[in-house]
Amino acid sequence: MLKDIIDKEFYDQLKNGARRILNEDYVRVLAHYDGDGTSSAIILTNALKRKDIKFHLGYIKALDGESFRKRIEEDDITTIVVDAGSDQVQYVPEYEKIIVLDHHFFNRTTIKGININARDYNVDGTREACGATMAFLMALAMDEANADLLPFFVAGAIADKQDMGGFHGLNRKLVEAYGSKSHVFRGINLEGGNLIDSITYSTDPFFNELTGKPENVEKFLSAINVPGNLTLQELGEDQIRKLAVNLSLKLLEQGVGTEALKYLENDIMSFDGMEFSSKELSNIIDGNGKVGWNSIPVQFFLGDKTVREEMVKNWKVFKTKLIDYVYRSNKELFEESHLRYFYAPESEMAGAISGALMLYLAKQNKPLIGFNV
Known part of the structure; x- marks a missing residue:
């Protein structure tokens, strides 16, 4: 179970985000455009589809403040930003309908939305967690049956070079806990x-x-x-x-x-x-x-x-x-x-x-x- 892998504060924040998502009929997903971000998008869109939640998927390239604010303001619906966003939410501090799943370094700021970053929970976002890690965690928080989306979390970690020398930290724990249908050679x-x-x-x-x-x-x-x-x-x-x-x-x-x-x-x-x-x-x-x-x-x-x-x-x-x-x-x-x-x-x-x-x-x-x- 997810709560046995991560600390309570991390788990509670993910469940908070999951509850908000599950209460929606329509959600927007904004993913970073690289391999990790696209792997994250596959995880989240599958998790939403399984709950009959309609979604719109878009990709983020420009991460400057003005560009990010424009993307968020395009639609007044709950938006999941994955593999980016923790540092950019400072430009939309008043926006409540945002859930960020990120692993990059960021400047902490007070916001009304939900900013979930692996680094806030003593997880190394360079070696131990990527965007797809965070997406997989959210999918599990929505429903443990989403464990079968593990291949896409692994794909994202590889895209971010987090497999060099084997998986470490949180990535490794997730593979060990949910990888019963995978085989390593x-x-x-x-x-x-x-x-x-x-x-x-x-x-x-x-x-x-x-x-x-x-x-x-x-x-x-x-x-x-x-x-x-x-x-x-x-x-x-x-x-x-x-x-x-x-x-x-x-x-x-x-x-x-x-x-x-x-x-x-x-x-x-x-x-x-x-x-x-x-x-x-x-x-x-x-x-x-x-x-x-x-x-x-x-x-x-x-x-x-x-x-x-x-x-x-x-x-x-x-x-x-x-x-x-x-x-x-x-x-x-x-x-x-x-x-x-x-x-x-x-x-x-x-x-x-x-x-x-x-x-x-x-x-x-x-x-x-x-x-x-």
């Missing part, structure tokens, strides 16, 4: 399809001169005598070991740090009744958002299976664009005495490009900044 951190596709489309880890280059991947696998037409799950133990060693060497040649090297192998989860692994799920949700189609995975996971092909296609479009942008940005890095910077072609891609460059390609001795113009 330690493996090479690749996703989907045969090995040629898995490595070609791999951006996290990003393998220089392998990622995005299937002909090089074929040569690489042939040289170590690992068949590229098989999936990772179809390999024998010796083949998996050989592949892991050689991919590790590839990353070491790139000069990656210890954090990136650790990410080559990770705990991957599968879920009963779910066709995607935890990493595949996270990347599909995040990838659709990065190309401006956040609501396609929401639509799919609300039950509309007709959009599956479009959803997977959007993910591959994102991967192809990201790989191209990463290689291009790596060649066009600007060097200053204390930092490096680059210009991202699209604002939605800046974070993903920065992550790949910072972890896997750029030297580790200076900060890296991405600008969008």
